[in-house]
Amino acid sequence: MAKNIASPLNCLLIYNIRSLIYFVFKGLFMTEIHNLAIIAHVDHGKTTLVDALLKQSGTFRENQQVEERAMDSNDLEKERGITILAKCTSLMWKNVRLNIVDTPGHADFGGEVERILSMVDGVLVLVDAAEGPLPQTKFVTSKALKLGLKPIVVINKIDRSDARPQEVLNEVFDLFHLLGATEEQLDFKYVFASGRNGWAVNSLHDEQKDLTPMFELILKEVPTAKGDKAGPFKMLSTTLNYDPYLGRILTGRIFSGIAKVNMAAKALSRDGKILENARLSKLFAYRGLERVPVETAEAGDIIAVAGFTKATVADTLCETEVMEAIEAQPIDPPTLAMTFSVNNSPLAGKEGTKLTSRMIGDRLKRESEGNVAFRITESSDKDSYEVAGRGELQLGVLIETMRREGFELSISRPRVLFKTEEKTGKTMEPIEEVVIDVDDDYTGVVMEKLGSRKGELVEMKHSGSNKTRLVFYVPSRGLIGYQGEFLTDTRGTGVMSRLFHNYDFYKGPVDGRRNGVLISNSDGTVVAYALWNLEDRGIMFVTPGAPVYRGMVIGEHSRNNDLEVNPVKGKQLTNMRASGKDESLKLTPPKVLSLERAISYIEDDELVEVTPKTIRLRKRMLDPNDRKRFERQKENIV
Numbered sequence: 001m002a003k004n005i006a007s008p009l010n011c012l013l014i015y016n017i018r019s020l021i022y023f024v025f026k027g028l029f030m031t032e033i034h035n036l037a038i039i040a041h042v043d044h045g046k047t048t049l050v051d052a053l054l055k056q057s058g059t060f061r062e063n064q065q066v067e068e069r070a071m072d073s074n075d076l077e078k079e080r081g082i083t084i085l086a087k088c089t090s091l092m093w094k095n096v097r098l099n100i101v102d103t104p105g106h107a108d109f110g111g112e113v114e115r116i117l118s119m120v121d122g123v124l125v126l127v128d129a130a131e132g133p134l135p136q137t138k139f140v141t142s143k144a145l146k147l148g149l150k151p152i153v154v155i156n157k158i159d160r161s162d163a164r165p166q167e168v169l170n171e172v173f174d175l176f177h178l179l180g181a182t183e184e185q186l187d188f189k190y191v192f193a194s195g196r197n198g199w200a201v202n203s204l205h206d207e208q209k210d211l212t213p214m215f216e217l218i219l220k221e222v223p224t225a226k227g228d229k230a231g232p233f234k235m236l237s238t239t240l241n242y243d244p245y246l247g248r249i250l251t252g253r254i255f256s257g258i259a260k261v262n263m264a265a266k267a268l269s270r271d272g273k274i275l276e277n278a279r280l281s282k283l284f285a286y287r288g289l290e291r292v293p294v295e296t297a298e299a300g301d302i303i304a305v306a307g308f309t310k311a312t313v314a315d316t317l318c319e320t321e322v323m324e325a326i327e328a329q330p331i332d333p334p335t336l337a338m339t340f341s342v343n344n345s346p347l348a349g350k351e352g353t354k355l356t357s358r359m360i361g362d363r364l365k366r367e368s369e370g371n372v373a374f375r376i377t378e379s380s381d382k383d384s385y386e387v388a389g390r391g392e393l394q395l396g397v398l399i400e401t402m403r404r405e406g407f408e409l410s411i412s413r414p415r416v417l418f419k420t421e422e423k424t425g426k427t428m429e430p431i432e433e434v435v436i437d438v439d440d441d442y443t444g445v446v447m448e449k450l451g452s453r454k455g456e457l458v459e460m461k462h463s464g465s466n467k468t469r470l471v472f473y474v475p476s477r478g479l480i481g482y483q484g485e486f487l488t489d490t491r492g493t494g495v496m497s498r499l500f501h502n503y504d505f506y507k508g509p510v511d512g513r514r515n516g517v518l519i520s521n522s523d524g525t526v527v528a529y530a531l532w533n534l535e536d537r538g539i540m541f542v543t544p545g546a547p548v549y550r551g552m553v554i555g556e557h558s559r560n561n562d563l564e565v566n567p568v569k570g571k572q573l574t575n576m577r578a579s580g581k582d583e584s585l586k587l588t589p590p591k592v593l594s595l596e597r598a599i600s601y602i603e604d605d606e607l608v609e610v611t612p613k614t615i616r617l618r619k620r621m622l623d624p625n626d627r628k629r630f631e632r633q634k635e636n637i638v
């Protein structure tokens with residue numbers, strides 16, 4: 001009997017000894033991990049710097065062919081030259097693993113930035129040596145400082161001819177102080193670098209050799225990833241994507257415990273409610289640019305897991321005995337909304353394959369699950385959806401992605417989301433901080449245009465090389481449609497950056513588009529002869545041979561009223577007029593509107609028809625009699 005009683009005690013003792021040996025062994029031989037993010041303004045060189053870090057760490061073979069900006073894997077990222085989605089990579093340097101997150105720099109994708117900062121223990125703040133800190137630098141840095149992260153400053157592109165590294169370094173210090181940085185955060189370390197050429201130096205007089213000074217600074221300043229490895233498994237989901245074979249793949253940092261393939265787990269919502277019970281069917285770790293399967297992962301590491309069907313961003317994935325969710329960072333509310341509806345034009349269904357409201361709704365729901373910056377609301381008639389987001393660029397990227405997937409949509413004009421102040425009951429509207437770098441010759445026209453859009457000039461200073469930096473506070477609705485006008489006014493030389501500033505009292509009406517539009521009064525195909533006769537009426541948006549329909553916008557009128565015209569009317573053939581003479585007609589090239597330009601160009605009574613191959617403008621009501629009846633009703637109401 002004594003032997004039987006001692007047997008389970010011996011087993012328990014052996015188990016505890018094995019556990020102790022396991023953790024001692026892991027403590028001696030496991031790889032040290034440092035988690036950091038790279039944050040900066042758009043086009044200051046984050047992704048290019050990550051490329052250089054990967055190459056110099058030996059992540060790529062010496063003869064391996066790697067694309068430029070390899071981290072920008074999305075097609076839209078490659079085309080636009082910006083980072084849209086936060087991505088993880090991993091590299092080894094002196095037997096230490098660096099998990100690096102490349103973040104978006106545009107404020108419209110701030111939801112990505114806010115989430116990933118909870119995964120890291122340090123940040124590289126990258127600043128252009130010529131442009132200095134810009135709005136998105138301010139935006140992402142403020143989030144990092146509030147989380148208590150100590151930044152490492154990288155003054156990048158110091159090989160530029162107009163670089164002013166020391167002055168920019170002082171501007172970064174002033175920015176940190178303005179954002180309420182602590183004494184420890186103000187005592188930041190820094191390097192000067194050229195990410196494109198692959199070198200960094202601690203002093204401007206040091207030899208420009210490689211990125212070793214940056215690697216050494218990261219190992220010194222970014223704390224080693226910590227976590228209770230003996231505790232229960234807990235991780236916070238920060239990004240979500242889909243795999244056709246594995247389903248949802250959730251990426252995040254393990255805060256405690258060890259994750260193992262096929263272990264039982266559950267998902268908790270932000271308020272601690274159980275969403276589902278599941279098993280970790282697959283675990284993935286980041287190695288270079290690849291996501292590779294692993295059997296186990298420990299506290300401190302950044303991993304991706306599969307096996308959950310309901311869990312989403314900001315949920316806690318954990319072992320079954322855990323009852324408390326990990327605190328998730330709040331997300332700034334959306335400030336802009338558009339209506340996505342079924343394409344009901346006469347040309348609907350000729351290019352796309354996904355046409356119904358159900359398909360559109362399912363796609364938008366899936367997007368909102370992975371991107372918490374979006375808010376989707378279905379209309380009462382079930383045929384349209386209001387999509388609220390951070391800005392025109394973010395919404396434009398969603399629309400462009402959907403059209404490439406085969407969707408056909410009708411998109412309304414963007415509208416800002418107002419709030420009502422509780423104390424006074426007055427209407428509040430979103431205000432944006434706009435920073436403009438422009439040649440001295442164009443400062444007058446920029447100030448005039450933004451002044452008419454209710455903009456308030458708060459700073460004006462000379463920024464070198466005959467350029468001026470202007471800082472405005474402008475209502476978000478006053479900036480809708482201004483980007484194209486700004487580029488025209490500055491001959492393409494101006495640079496404008498925007499950032500949500502705050503909500504303030506309603507600033508009054510803002511003038512809309514000054515010109516009317518040319519509207520087709522017939523269905524058919526555009527004829528060159530008809531466009532030639534219409535050229536004195538305004539600027540055309542269509543080319544000969546393009547299909548048109550009644551109610552479609554084909555150009556911009558030279559006056560402030562809308563005008564119905566016939567772009568399909570050919571030349572009457574007689575003995576004196578031969579059809580062959582049309583070949584000698586010389587037409588002014590049409591004005592081709594990009595998706596973002598089209599969305600910002602339309603008025604409230606117009607829509608953008610988006611298909612996989614074509615972007616068209618149209619009136620919301622195609623029948624001219626319906627439009628006139630609606631205008632009369634509006635006048636009677638007023």
